[in-house]
Amino acid sequence: MIERIETNARMSQAVVHNGTVYLAGVVAADLTQGVGAQTKEVLAGVDRLLALAGSDKTRILRAEIYLADIKDFADMNAEWDAWVPAGAAPARATVQAPLYTPEALVEIVVTAAV
Amino acid sequence: MIERIETNARMSQAVVHNGTVYLAGVVAADLTQGVGAQTKEVLAGVDRLLALAGSDKTRILRAEIYLADIKDFADMNAEWDAWVPAGAAPARATVQAPLYTPEALVEIVVTAAV
Amino acid sequence: MIERIETNARMSQAVVHNGTVYLAGVVAADLTQGVGAQTKEVLAGVDRLLALAGSDKTRILRAEIYLADIKDFADMNAEWDAWVPAGAAPARATVQAPLYTPEALVEIVVTAAV
Numbered sequence: 001m002i003e004r005i006e007t008n009a010r011m012s013q014a015v016v017h018n019g020t021v022y023l024a025g026v027v028a029a030d031l032t033q034g035v036g037a038q039t040k041e042v043l044a045g046v047d048r049l050l051a052l053a054g055s056d057k058t059r060i061l062r063a064e065i066y067l068a069d070i071k072d073f074a075d076m077n078a079e080w081d082a083w084v085p086a087g088a089a090p091a092r093a094t095v096q097a098p099l100y101t102p103e104a105l106v107e108i109v110v111t112a113a114v
Numbered sequence: 115m116i117e118r119i120e121t122n123a124r125m126s127q128a129v130v131h132n133g134t135v136y137l138a139g140v141v142a143a144d145l146t147q148g149v150g151a152q153t154k155e156v157l158a159g160v161d162r163l164l165a166l167a168g169s170d171k172t173r174i175l176r177a178e179i180y181l182a183d184i185k186d187f188a189d190m191n192a193e194w195d196a197w198v199p200a201g202a203a204p205a206r207a208t209v210q211a212p213l214y215t216p217e218a219l220v221e222i223v224v225t226a227a228v
Numbered sequence: 229m230i231e232r233i234e235t236n237a238r239m240s241q242a243v244v245h246n247g248t249v250y251l252a253g254v255v256a257a258d259l260t261q262g263v264g265a266q267t268k269e270v271l272a273g274v275d276r277l278l279a280l281a282g283s284d285k286t287r288i289l290r291a292e293i294y295l296a297d298i299k300d301f302a303d304m305n306a307e308w309d310a311w312v313p314a315g316a317a318p319a320r321a322t323v324q325a326p327l328y329t330p331e332a333l334v335e336i337v338v339t340a341a342v
Contacts, residue, residue: 002173002227004202010195011206015175017227018133019246022176025207059230061243062250064337066209070326081238088232092239093253093337095294095325097209098184109178109207113230113245116287116341118316124309125320129289131341132247136290139321180323211323212298223292223321 005052014049016114020061021053023110031103035072038105039079046110055112057083060090064109070096076106119166128163130228135167137224139180145217149186152219153193160224169226171197174204178223184210190220233280242277244342249281251338253294259331263300266333267307274338283340285311288318292337298324304334 006013015022026045028038050056067076073094084090090110099107120127129136140159142152164170181190187208198204204224213221234241243250254273256266278284295304301322312318318338327335 002175002202007201007203009200009203010191010198011203013205015205017175022205022225024176024205025209061230061245062252062337064207066207070328073328077238084238086237087235089235089237089239091241091243091250091252093292093294093335095253095327095335097211097325099209100184100187107207107209109176111250116289116316121315121317123314123317124305124312125317127319129319131289136319136339138290138319139323178321180321211325213323214298214301221321221323223290 005049014053016053019114021050021055021112021114023049023112025107025109027099027104027107031101035075035105036079039076042106042108043079043083046108050112053114055114058085058088059113061111061113062091065092065094066097066099066107067094068096068098068102068105072105119163128167130167133228134175135164135169135226135228137163137226139221139223141213141218141221145215149189149219150193153190156220156222157193157197160222164224164226167228169228172199172202173227175225175227176205179206179208180211180213180221181208182210182212182216182219186219233277242281244281247342248289249278249283249340249342251277251340253335253337255327255332255335259329263333264303264307267304270334270336271307271311274336278338278340281342283342286313286316287341289339289341290319293320293322294325294327294335295322296324296326296330296333300333
């Protein structure tokens, strides 16, 4: 049994299988913002997709964070740290990698328990 | 129970556990080709490994795509979109990252249900 | 049921769910070392976290390796190949991506069966 959420011809925003949900990489819609505001929007997008899958941010297993420029590490972390639930922080990895357009500054890929 | 497929001293091409198959990053064998042809070869390699694991492209949970140059995004997508089964597109994330040799233009890492 | 290991306000070093453990990206503590010594320290860190999760290196499903400079591929592989158990090599993907600080040369993200 595989459940797909917000599926189009290219990708699904989330796929659920065997008690685990695999989110697509989430980027901000408003790319005119700085990295802090983009991170906040990305995390709201993660919340939204987790809710659609029957999960929430207390059940994240791992997050992989891509920053277009690693010098944004502290600004991204400020938003991240404010968002992560006390005692339920996931495993995490962060690296620098340019995204599909130079205006996109942060992308987060989440795996969670449903 | 862990099943390993095409295992050598460094890596396996696929590992099956608990109803999920984890593929290695797949790159093209013929690196003289452009990104479109390399993507086509990578996707054929994904098909082959999924078949060995008892899965197929209708059961992919997530794909992580690494492009050596993000300017190849559209050319990669043209092949990807033609390959993805209608209604069964996986979660996906794409970033730019140089691969083990400059001639390798695209690498795809797939997680699928068996 | 989700088990978190070495959890602080930002992240956990490992999270166990449904028979699978998701490690955080592991980097060396001593970043004055070259890539070979850093890789050795990273792999010792992976061993340590897997043990805390009730797993070990014979049960790794996939490893994603980030090198700050892909020219270190051979030096990283020398340590990796010496560490991987015969017949139990995981699926693997390796790309170049700068890490949180320029002195960090290698980061490894492991998923394993418990």
